[in-house]
Amino acid sequence: MKKFTLCVISILAIYMGLAGGQSRKPGLTLVERTQHLTDMYRNKAVLRFNSNKFKDYVKGTPRNYSMIVMFTALAPQRQCLICRHASDEYQIVSNSFKQTQGSSKKLYFAMVDFDEGSDVFQMMRLNTAPVFMHFPPKGKPQRADTMDISRVGVSAEEIAKWIVDRTDVQIHVMRPPNYLGTVAAIVLFGLVAGFLYLRRNNLDFLYNKSMWGMTAVFFCLTMISGQMWNHIRGPPFLHQGQNGQIAYIHGSSQGQFVVETYIIMVLNAAVVIGIILLTEAAKGKKDSKQTKIMAVTGLILVSVFFSLLLSIFRMKTQGYPYRLLFD
Template sequence: QNLLAEKVEQLMEWSSRRSIFRMNGDKFRKFIKAPPRNYSMIVMFTALQPQRQCSVCRQANEEYQILANSWRYSSAFCNKLFFSMVDYDEGTDVFQQLNMNSAPTFMHFPPKGRPKRADTFDLQRIGFAAEQLAKWIADRTDVHIRVFRPPNYSGTIALALLVSLVGGLLYLRRNNLEFIYNKTGWAMVSLCIVFAMTSGQMWNHIRGPPYAHKNPHNGQV
């Protein structure tokens, strides 16, 4: 009981400083693999160092950070669920121990017993959006996390710039607005929109599919 209390106290202290704490091999074995445990641990196995050139790892990390922050600053936060990560360059032995050859990977380590197949998040099929991760966590731990995303003003700024650009153009050409009735110009704009839609850009924007897929036979990304 004393050992368990010490582990939980340490995890709560780390959580008070950051919503996701990094694990090396020793910390992974002590806090995640070794009993006793009465808490669930969500671990992202990743490769964030620039030399790894894993762009999908950075994208997944952003979503994971949003999810962990949503839990850390929610009124339901407690010592039954924690978020951590293992970077390949900081925990190569952990990757070898789990026979893991791809990143990013999300796993749930339950309070008792070994992780089951469903405790590994199906990133290739579902994607890594924070909302999808939260749903998976609810299925595995019965802990429901409401995802709060920070406000994104990029769309508003882009719209303001576009309106300013169009307004400035109309002002400069206010004495000659015949170009507005140019059929060729409008046809070119329409074709560009059609090509963008048929290229799959809108589908990607709506569905947010994963950047890369893993070969189920050899695990290669």
Template structure:
């Protein structure tokens, strides 16, 4: 019977590297106690139904399938490791049996008899990129997976379009290139890069978090753990930092401006009060975020 199961899983894996389980098939092939397994399983617990609006689940599913396809077409492929997924709306009892109340979750079911409970991947700490999942599987088993991503030409195309636009602009302004020496333009460009990096946009690009999080209590705009963030958080930080930088510029211009010293002094005081008010608002936002984090993790 075990040989028949392995043969069935191997044939199914050739057709679809990520097998979609029902409650019955999951209990039969993954957690069956009557017949021991001589193969390991990597299972993604997810919620891909449209009504769930789980954007992070869709992104995790894409990365998971990249790993599964890399293993399927690898010369090292064997019947010692298989990939599968379980959807919450189709198998709620499996989630309840495993004690899982969130998604996505990656579980490793080892073929070793001593491993009674599956091991979960810490996506808050490690993320869930295909390369990270592949390394995690290698740590849990003797399988080495070389992740091969499908070619994507969108980045190269965007870079080509950007270079073409810059070249066209320089050609049209070839007789007047004074704008290249404009300090204001370079300052705005530098500030844009600083705001993007300090707000966590690069983290968003790498991890692919959702815009916001829907929970039974409502919509959350701040992530509940220290190891993650939501996209809207970065937008809030960009706005706060941008407005504070704008206030600093106003203060500087008020001092450097020409005219009546009394008027310049009054402008400086007004802009200073405006800046202090913005900093006060930022401190309130940070304090509320810290309180939310403490409430989520320690209460």
């Protein structure tokens, strides 16, 4: 009876083991994983992953390809100011890679949105967005596999440079043509030409020195504030840190934010106004009281706002030893 009972228990254990093995979902093989990615990559340059796809194609093994993943939060209610801009730049990089490399099986681009894979954020211990991470073919991501966007920004050129450092895959960034600047220039030229035509009998204002002087000063302030750099690099408007704090000044001398250029322009304008007041006071064409007011006001403007400019320069250039009024 004991032998019979043991035989029955053994048969049941074997049956339950087989049943359990049949219910366990086997993982994807390397060939299946690569083929699925290639098929998806034909339709989209950036693959959108939820938690299941992330585990299958990014964390799953074996892998013989690198995966660049952008963790983001694009939903309007998340109020991620930089996420949309970062997503556009990331799309430019992935499209450039797809156009130059074709359906390469060495590198893939993916995106995980917080609302589609919040458990992935918990798995990767992420509490901010956007984050760019490189997942190598073998091993776990190292510290350098996370892009330091607080230092270099999120421009397509910087993303491509970081990818080259991590994967040795060269990506020539090809931005789509932007005809907005050309159209704006044509419209502006047309308005100026039409205005001159209407005022063709009275063009004395063209000899107004004050108007040309203000135009030249505004042009100089625009150029030295970094507007041309913004036009070329396309930096974000500002940056939201990991703890939710907002950074208006870039922490490196190699980058800047759009709002930073406006701040620099205002500070430089205040210094220019101060110098103009000091110059007018030095001419002595006003009475003594007005001259003193202009001189004191100009001195305060130059001292305070130039000190602020120097302080920002010290913040962006580590090791710069000089300051005026502020640290």
